[in-house]
Amino acid sequence: MFDLINPSRIFNWIEKLINFINSIFFILLIIALTFALVLSPPDYLQGDSVRIMYVHVPSAWIGLASFTAIALLSIISFIFKIKNLNLITKSIAPIGLLFTCLAIITGSLWGQPTWGTWWAWDARITSMLVLSIFYILFILAHKLIDNKDRANKVANLIAIIGLINIPVIRYSVDWWNTLHQPSSIKLDGTSSIHPSMLLPLMLMLLVLLLYCALILLMKYKTEIIRIKKKNIKRI
Amino acid sequence: MLTKKVKKRVSFLSLLLISLVIAVFFILKSLTSNILYFKSPTDIQLSQDIIFNKKIRVGGMVKKNSIKINAQEIKFVITDLKNEIFVSYSGTVPNLFSEGKGVVAEGKLKDKNFFIADRILAKHDEKYMPPELKDLMKKNVK
Numbered sequence: 067m068f069d070l071i072n073p074s075r076i077f078n079w080i081e082k083l084i085n086f087i088n089s090i091f092f093i094l095l096i097i098a099l100t101f102a103l104v105l106s107p108p109d110y111l112q113g114d115s116v117r118i119m120y121v122h123v124p125s126a127w128i129g130l131a132s133f134t135a136i137a138l139l140s141i142i143s144f145i146f147k148i149k150n151l152n153l154i155t156k157s158i159a160p161i162g163l164l165f166t167c168l169a170i171i172t173g174s175l176w177g178q179p180t181w182g183t184w185w186a187w188d189a190r191i192t193s194m195l196v197l198s199i200f201y202i203l204f205i206l207a208h209k210l211i212d213n214k215d216r217a218n219k220v221a222n223l224i225a226i227i228g229l230i231n232i233p234v235i236r237y238s239v240d241w242w243n244t245l246h247q248p249s250s251i252k253l254d255g256t257s258s259i260h261p262s263m264l265l266p267l268m269l270m271l272l273v274l275l276l277y278c279a280l281i282l283l284m285k286y287k288t289e290i291i292r293i294k295k296k297n298i299k300r301i
Numbered sequence: 302m303l304t305k306k307v308k309k310r311v312s313f314l315s316l317l318l319i320s321l322v323i324a325v326f327f328i329l330k331s332l333t334s335n336i337l338y339f340k341s342p343t344d345i346q347l348s349q350d351i352i353f354n355k356k357i358r359v360g361g362m363v364k365k366n367s368i369k370i371n372a373q374e375i376k377f378v379i380t381d382l383k384n385e386i387f388v389s390y391s392g393t394v395p396n397l398f399s400e401g402k403g404v405v406a407e408g409k410l411k412d413k414n415f416f417i418a419d420r421i422l423a424k425h426d427e428k429y430m431p432p433e434l435k436d437l438m439k440k441n442v443k
Contacts, residue, residue, distance in 0.1 A: 108431070110432040111402075144310060144314060145314065179395075186338065189336050226314065227317075242338070243339050247426055260429060260431060
């Protein structure tokens with residue numbers, strides 16, 4: 067079963083996939099941005115500053131999803147010692163960190179005109195900050211520890227410990243009083259965002275996910291090349 | 302596939318996760334009063350030991366028809382639909398501050414019913430819709 071995700075086999079179709087995403091990415095980006103910035107209506111309360119949502123919300127989702135993926139893959143990798151999974155988690159981490167920081171920064175920019183403050187130490191915002199710290203620890207573990215097996219083990223454990231933070235972020239707005247509003251889109255699929263605003267939100271999510279896939283594939287390719295190069299040296 | 306080593310790692314991980322969940326649960330539970338970003342008027346009415354000189358935050362809804370603005374200050378009532386608290390504030394308010402909307406006031410309590418704020422933050426809800434729809438809804442209600 068694990069032979070399917072054999073690095074050398076993946077290498078061949080990664081190139082094709084990258085080219086395919088490249089060919090549709092910019093067209094979709096332009097469509098999504100047109101909907102988000104021009105065609106969608108302003109909010110009845112917030113006016114045009116609601117448009118920050120179209121970057122903020124997908125970024126936060128991707129930040130959370132990336133870490134969940136890293137943690138779950140880390141569990142499998144820790145138990146069955148599959149080296150290839152570590153290459154994948156290593157490639158996801160910078161993307162997750164980027165989008166978590168993007169969510170925090172856009173949130174800050176959004177907070178100023180709506181709430182009246184750049185920053186608040188409420189549960190949602192603080193737990194997002196903790197998430198970014200976990201990302202940084204994960205990346206640092208790979209960078210600072212020279213012994214590869216040890217680095218993988220430490221990074222995996224960091225990811226598994228950080229998994230606890232994910233439900234805390236998700237439910238922080240329900241468990242405690244926060245300045246951040248409750249989730250607009252519930253897990254059961256109901257949404258309190260008007261359809262004319264939900265469409266650009268989903269389009270932006272799609273575009274940002276494609277961007278993630280692009281970066282992930284490129285990063286993964288580099289990791290494989292790095293390993294191959296090492297083996298050549300050894301021979 | 303399930304060798305002895307794998308079993309060992311599985312039990313190690315599950316033990317780690319369970320103990321972590323329990324630890325985090327108790328830490329968060331004991332820190333609840335610090336994690337809460339603001340207190341509701343009911344929390345203040347019920348609390349026994351109020352420190353009047355310490356800065357706290359009170360949050361809730363701005364009561365309808367309660368905002369009174371004069372040259373020096375803005376007065377309004379924060380309600381959580383059970384209890385109310387009078388707030389006095391001088392300074393600028395965020396754009397989203399209005400009657401019937403969420404608000405968080407930062408400042409000091411004078412007594413259980415009177416709060417002097419030195420900062421006002423607006424708290425909005427999770428609903429987003431175009432302005433035309435809101436007008437339509439208002440008409441239907443009337």
